[in-house]
Amino acid sequence: MTVAVTAPLPVLRERLVSVPNTVTVLRTVLALALGIGAVAVDSLALLGVAYVCYWAGDSLDGYLARKLDQETKVGAVFDCVCDRASTCILAVGLIAHAPEVWPPVAVFLANFMVLDMMLSLSFLCWPHVVSPNYFYLIDERVFRLNWSHPAKAANTAGVVLMVVLGLTWPVFLWVALVAALAIFGVKIWSTVRVARLLALG
Incomplete structure (x- = not known):
């Protein structure tokens, strides 16, 4: 939309x-x-x-x-x-x-280095959009889920901070893994939505 x-x-x-x-x-x-x-x-x-x-x-x-x-x-x-x-x-x-933190960190890296990178560069497909910060001009829902202030904080800092807490309280490693998987799901959904927008021309 x-x-x-x-x-x-x-x-x-x-x-x-x-x-x-x-x-x-x-x-x-x-x-x-x-x-x-x-x-x-x-x-x-x-x-x-x-x-x-x-x-x-x-x-x-x-x-x-x-x-x-x-x-x-x-x-x-x-x-x-x-x-x-x-x-x-x-x-x-x-x-x-701390090698035990690898599961949530691995999911986080796969997401951030691949899916989020591709999404973040998708603005280049629209000449009038200067950066991902203006993606609301293309699709407000994708923007809110990926580049609004809360989304950016969750995407880059949220999982990492929970992993660090997990060094003292191991339960946070499970929380970090669930959060990383949830963010991964959001990125997959966003990628599909952006692909449909591109297909519509």
């Missing part, structure tokens, strides 16, 4: 060098360096700092892109790729520190 425009679209001026893209580079390099260091010395605390750098930086680059009117398709793709690079290293760090 196509949704009427409810907010002005940003003026699209493609550029690779910009303030938000610079922040994306810095937060990714920092998260990767800290994440690799955490794996090398088996430090959960350092891994936690790496996650904070990734999540805070991911929020900051998006905020600056909107605030400075520097939203671009290339920036959205770059952000998406850097999110996966950071997430992959940090997830490996979690499994290296």
Whole structure:
């Protein structure tokens, strides 16, 4: 279902060098360096700092892109790729520190690295959509389930935080697994819906 425009679209001026893209580079390099260091010395605390750098930086680059009117398709793709690079290293760090957490982390990674990546890049099929943050212009339900603030928090932080709690209270590992499977189901449904929208032209 196509949704009427409810907010002005940003003026699209493609550029690779910009303030938000610079922040994306810095937060990714920092998260990767800290994440690799955490794996090398088996430090959960350092891994936690790496996650904070990734999540805070991911929020900051998006905020600056909107605030400075520097939203671009290339920036959205770059952000998406850097999110996966950071997430992959940090997830490996979690499994290296506590191998018993692998089931929910494996489901989370399969979802985030494949299905969510494909969904996040599907905006490129619609020329007037600058990033996944504007997917409500195409389909509001898909947007709410995938790129609204609650959906983003659940998709990137929710499972990870439950896994960390599971290091102390093992029951949370089961909660994390159920949550990861539920999110996986949402992504499958969203992928099918987007495929139908594309088929309709």
